[in-house]
Amino acid sequence: MSADDYKVTVAKDIADLIPVFMKNRHKELDALRVALAAADFEQLRQLGHRMKGVGNSYGFARVSTIGKYIEDGARSGDRAALQASISEYGDYLSKVQIAYE
């Protein structure tokens, strides 16, 4: 991903919601890792689906995109693809830069 892919602009009036949002994303990452280790594809599908729904709403389009990959990967049972997407998600969450306007 390019540096721009890690930049997110969020409306100022929801700035106070972002700490909880980010905390939930990190918890989600942990849950994804646990589900992958347990090969719990239904749980992975549900987590991916929720990421897909919530990411764009807050302006984090990448969260939605990765959520879609995870949902698709869980449906097809593709462990390698899931592993790659979860790694990408971890990388994204560790580097994302948020600007408020």
Next chain:
Amino acid sequence: MRVLLIDDEEDFRNLLSRYIRGQWADAEIEPYDPLERELPDAAFPLRSYDVIILDYMLGRGDGLEWLKSLKQREDCPKILFLTGAGNEIIAVRAMKAGADDYQRKQELTRERLITSIRDLTATEVERTVSPDLAARMEGHSLGAKVRIPGIKVLHLIGEGGTARVYLASREDDDEPLVVKILRQEIVLNKKAMERFMEEYAMVERIQSRHVARIVGHGNYQNNFYLVMEFFEGGDLSKRLGGKPVPPAEALQFFRELMFALGDIHEKGILHRDLKPQNLMFRRDGSLAIVDFGIAKNIAAADRTGAGEVLGTPRYMSPEQVQGRALDLRTDIYSAGVLLYQMLTGKHLFDGETAMEVAMHHLNTVPPPLPEHLAQYEGLVDKLVEKDREARFRNADEVIGFLARKFEQQPAAVIDKTLQLH
């Protein structure tokens, strides 16, 4: 205002609550987490809410089942149902199950949410006083009134200058469809009406997978309607969102557009109004052209009056701006303008007024593509040549050019890029 907000995602509940309170500061919002609570039972005071917002996927349980159950109660308030994008059959089922409105969750903006809640909770006085609201209410009631054999008109989803657009479904199998009902001012305008009928006749004649499939048309109590397939992938404008798409994807869309133009030109039809809003995607990603409202059958009498210029200035060919006789190459030019926009995320020409933009098409040399897109320069240049004699002559010629210049790329590279969206 009291709102019951049923969704299994805490962040989504927080966000919607914030949007609602931003509009109605004294709103009381009850977040309802279906992962922790069961379906509201008979003792739950539904009547005390003005509106329920209900997600279609509740983590456990099915939002549609909750909807049906809630709607069986006499004290159930209006329900705004949230569906997944690209799965309109859920919207169809929700509306049939009694939802009062639906929104695609992934596309739910502050404005859409507020508009929807306002429509659902407006008092009779508000419905009369606000022109926007009154117009939407009129649209809703018209949709509820029109009867089409085998088709159920479900919900107003858009309003254009010539028609109102509704989500509908085929009664046999719930297949989502779109019904366009012509505005009365168009029905009363002989020339506009002739255009509409010509559009229907032309599109029906084309029979191409690259053109919107028409299911039927007719007239119910002087309301003329057209029934067509529903495009779950939305339009190119939505795909672009003001940004470029990866070059391989842009080229893929453009190639599809060329196949579409090949099909319609073969039938002797010029589209004349290609723009992102008129290029629709199906669920499988295939592209189709819609809105042949100002298309022209090359062999037929032109309904365009002398000197009358039709089209969208941003995508008009120079000859269109001049009001000259048109041929296939006008659509080729517009497609080139679209390719430029897909590659760069910018319009080929900008201006303060439509006239200024139109004059750029006539007189201004197109800006070069950024350096990283230099390999597409030759293609774009030949598409947007001001002198149509120097332009590609037809879609086949463009497709041949694409094959020679770009299709030697390894398929894996293209596939990987396409997966990014």
